[in-house]
Amino acid sequence: MAVHDSFLVRAGRVLALDAHISRMAAAIGWERGRVGSEYAELLLAVEAERDSEEHAGTADRVPEEHAGTADRVPEAPGWFFPLVTFDDGALAFQLRPFEPHALRTDASLWTCAEPDTRTAPTLKGPDFPLQHHWRAQAQRAGADEAVLVDRDGFVREGAFSSIVHWRAGALCVAATQERLPSVTEAAVTRAVQADGIPVTRCDARVDEIRSADEVWILSSLHGIRVVHTWDGKPVPAQGRARRYRERLLAMERAASAWLADLEGGTAGGSGGPMMTNRDRLGKEAAG
Structure with missing residues (x-):
């Protein structure tokens, strides 16, 4: 493995x-x-x-x-x-x-029709064939990244990214442990908390996150990408990403x-x- x-x-x-x-x-x-x-x-x-x-x-x-x-x-x-x-x-x-x-600052999402069936979701690598399959499906649907949900419809993460959102002045991250520990998410969380902004952990479904004030997908390659559409529907944005891209650069x-x-x-x-x-x-x- x-x-x-x-x-x-x-x-x-x-x-x-x-x-x-x-x-x-x-x-x-x-x-x-x-x-x-x-x-x-x-x-x-x-x-x-x-x-x-x-x-x-x-x-x-x-x-x-x-x-x-x-x-x-x-x-x-x-x-x-x-x-x-x-x-x-x-x-x-x-x-x-x-x-x-090749770096991107925005992204579009597509939700997998089937629930997340990875066997080792907390590790990077063992389930790559499945993840590549889901991302290919997303790309065929005109999106950049696939969104993985559990059997109850709660969002876990992207096929190759972490998903976070802003609501009521707080940064919200997925509560589930059935996902890869994201290095970029941890860095963003530290930067947000250093600004005195609360970070909450919550389980949320697609509709809840899509209606948030702003949605980001995070990865070690692109850093912060702002989600502009999700399953073809527009996603709000309030311009927070610029500040935290600069903060991540300063942390390098x-x-x-x-x-x-x-x-x-x-x-x-x-x-x-x-x-x-x-x-x-x-x-x-x-x-």
């Missing part, structure tokens, strides 16, 4: 890497230090690739569709969407370079800073093995 993790590296910066490490460690039963050592290898590979891009003369630029807009997304060397996979007792990763112009840290933490043992790593990995990679590059 393969377990996956993925996160955006935006121009060499990463959001909440420690939370990704903790989630993977809990999923596969490894100590955080051991998982952190593997993630340090990934960051070293990202940094090496970024250096090669910079030396090749890749220029910083801003995609046309974001130029002069409130949600401006700068493009620079070092954009990746790595995939981390645990299978057959080992962790491996793919760097997967990413084009910033340079890959080099995460590496320093991992090597110092402050983000779940043990210093010795990771320092050895860095030295070994440096020697290989020099050779």
